[in-house]
Amino acid sequence: MLKRVALWVMYDGTAFSGYQVQPGKRTVQLEVEKALRTLHKGTDVRVHASGRTDTGVHARGQVLHFDSPLMIPTERWPKAINSCLPEDVRIIEASYVQADFHSRYAAVKKEYRYRVFTPKHPDVWRRNTTFHFPYSIDFERVKKAASYLLGTHDFSSFCASNTDVQDKVRTLYELEVCKQGDEIVFRLVGSGFLYNMVRIIVGTLLEVGIGKRVPDELATILEAEDRTKAGKTAPGNGLFLWKVSYEYEIFSDEF
Amino acid sequence: MLKRVALWVMYDGTAFSGYQVQPGKRTVQLEVEKALRTLHKGTDVRVHASGRTDTGVHARGQVLHFDSPLMIPTERWPKAINSCLPEDVRIIEASYVQADFHSRYAAVKKEYRYRVFTPKHPDVWRRNTTFHFPYSIDFERVKKAASYLLGTHDFSSFCASNTDVQDKVRTLYELEVCKQGDEIVFRLVGSGFLYNMVRIIVGTLLEVGIGKRVPDELATILEAEDRTKAGKTAPGNGLFLWKVSYEYEIFSDEF
Numbered sequence: 001m002l003k004r005v006a007l008w009v010m011y012d013g014t015a016f017s018g019y020q021v022q023p024g025k026r027t028v029q030l031e032v033e034k035a036l037r038t039l040h041k042g043t044d045v046r047v048h049a050s051g052r053t054d055t056g057v058h059a060r061g062q063v064l065h066f067d068s069p070l071m072i073p074t075e076r077w078p079k080a081i082n083s084c085l086p087e088d089v090r091i092i093e094a095s096y097v098q099a100d101f102h103s104r105y106a107a108v109k110k111e112y113r114y115r116v117f118t119p120k121h122p123d124v125w126r127r128n129t130t131f132h133f134p135y136s137i138d139f140e141r142v143k144k145a146a147s148y149l150l151g152t153h154d155f156s157s158f159c160a161s162n163t164d165v166q167d168k169v170r171t172l173y174e175l176e177v178c179k180q181g182d183e184i185v186f187r188l189v190g191s192g193f194l195y196n197m198v199r200i201i202v203g204t205l206l207e208v209g210i211g212k213r214v215p216d217e218l219a220t221i222l223e224a225e226d227r228t229k230a231g232k233t234a235p236g237n238g239l240f241l242w243k244v245s246y247e248y249e250i251f252s253d254e255f
Numbered sequence: 256m257l258k259r260v261a262l263w264v265m266y267d268g269t270a271f272s273g274y275q276v277q278p279g280k281r282t283v284q285l286e287v288e289k290a291l292r293t294l295h296k297g298t299d300v301r302v303h304a305s306g307r308t309d310t311g312v313h314a315r316g317q318v319l320h321f322d323s324p325l326m327i328p329t330e331r332w333p334k335a336i337n338s339c340l341p342e343d344v345r346i347i348e349a350s351y352v353q354a355d356f357h358s359r360y361a362a363v364k365k366e367y368r369y370r371v372f373t374p375k376h377p378d379v380w381r382r383n384t385t386f387h388f389p390y391s392i393d394f395e396r397v398k399k400a401a402s403y404l405l406g407t408h409d410f411s412s413f414c415a416s417n418t419d420v421q422d423k424v425r426t427l428y429e430l431e432v433c434k435q436g437d438e439i440v441f442r443l444v445g446s447g448f449l450y451n452m453v454r455i456i457v458g459t460l461l462e463v464g465i466g467k468r469v470p471d472e473l474a475t476i477l478e479a480e481d482r483t484k485a486g487k488t489a490p491g492n493g494l495f496l497w498k499v500s501y502e503y504e505i506f507s508d509e510f
Contacts, residue, residue, distance in 0.1 A: 012379040058380070092376050121347050124267040125313070125384050 035084035056236035131238035137209035148218035156225035159194035204231030290339035311491035386493035392464035403473035411480035414449035459486035
């Protein structure tokens with residue numbers, strides 16, 4: 001009898017060519033499936049994620065699921081899998097879920113965060129987890145610009161052109177910008193995100209912040225439904241998949 | 256005419272076998288001397304540091320010096336050297352100093368910091384910059400124990416046994432322990448530090464913090480002048496050489 005297991009996974013994306021398996025590349029999926037194969041004595045176990053992440057992108061709250069015949073108590077799963085994983089991926093919690101649960105299709109909300117490091121001098125310890133953007137940023141302008149993006153819109157202007165997704169309408173529930181120490185952190189909560197959407201939004205808002213664009217331009221960019229109207233794609237290293245929400249809480253710890 | 260240049264250097268120690276050149280190893284000194292050799296068109300330039308750091312140990316404020324015939328304005332040195340350095344070492348500032356300045360012998364005070372990460376779950380992004388010690392720590396006990404170490408003492412009990420230093424008397428001016436978010440940070444300022452001294456002090460104080468030792472034991476450990484009486488050496492990855500002070504300020508920025 002197979003039981004479905006959901007995993008809360010954290011990873012440092014620096015040394016990965018993204019989440020998804022690609023021939024000859026070190027990916028998160030590859031490492032997790034390798035660990036599960038070891039635990040299942042050589043049997044392949046296919047893992048499904050809430051979504052992919054690109055090269056260098058991090059995850060604090062990625063959710064995966066897989067089916068297993070092993071009778072391991074919930075609280076033992078993380079330790080068992082972690083013992084077979086490299087240090088840059090950690091399973092924080094596991095949970096048995098219903099047989100029809102799907103980490104991707106059942107997701108109702110996703111939160112991403114994006115960290116920008118603004119001091120003049122670089123910080124060697126944060127070079128892989130923040131975007132170093134050493135300019136003076138006008139906070140109020142960024143907030144004003146951000147407000148245009150809230151709600152339900154066609155986000156074509158904020159989607160990488162190389163995508164085959166047809167429906168580009170998404171709902172952005174929250175878009176907060178706040179100072180945390182010497183960083184500026186963007187927090188975006190939405191129904192779902194298009195390819196590169198967070199990074200293009202952040203890149204465009206930063207251009208507003210340094211005076212390269214006026215806040216009201218965001219309305220025009222959205223309406224244009226044209227990627228070339230928005231700003232640059234901010235680099236992947238500042239991006240974190242922070243949390244994936246489902247209709248009910250899957251994990252017991254504060255996720 | 257040679258002029259002496261002092262450098263304020265920051266490095267992420269994770270991928271280095273420490274500061275000092277060792278055959279076949281990747282060290283900070285090797286990388287800096289390589290960069291200077293490039294800038295000096297193939298001529299070897301010997302670099303001197305305020306002190307070594309071990310494998311995995313970081314530096315926020317390492318100070319180096321070297322002599323050069325190049326007539327480069329102060330403010331251009333960092334950019335010039337950084338363009339030849341890997342991303343995990345950065346020159347923050349340069350300064351022309353007197354010909355008899357010595358980064359090591361002229362140092363009058365050093366500050367080290369040690370970061371301890373106490374939550375149950377590991378944090379993949381801080382695995383190389385904090386010591387993961389997921390136990391409940393009694394702060395007041397640690398502070399009480401730390402107070403015995405302040406002042407001038409023979410620190411033999413807190414010195415790795417494989418050292419040839421004869422005089423083990425040092426002065427500890429400050430030893431602060433404070434909470435910073437979900438971390439405990441130790442801050443030590445002293446006249447100088449013996450080999451592994453900070454790491455043995457932190458290891459011992461943590462043993463007091465979890466109740467393995469009583470605070471008053473620190474007095475006995477000091478008196479014993481015997482390394483075996485103190486606690487474990489805390490790992491190198493939590494340690495930062497924070498600042499080196501000289502009789503006068505060498506750098507203009509807040510160092």
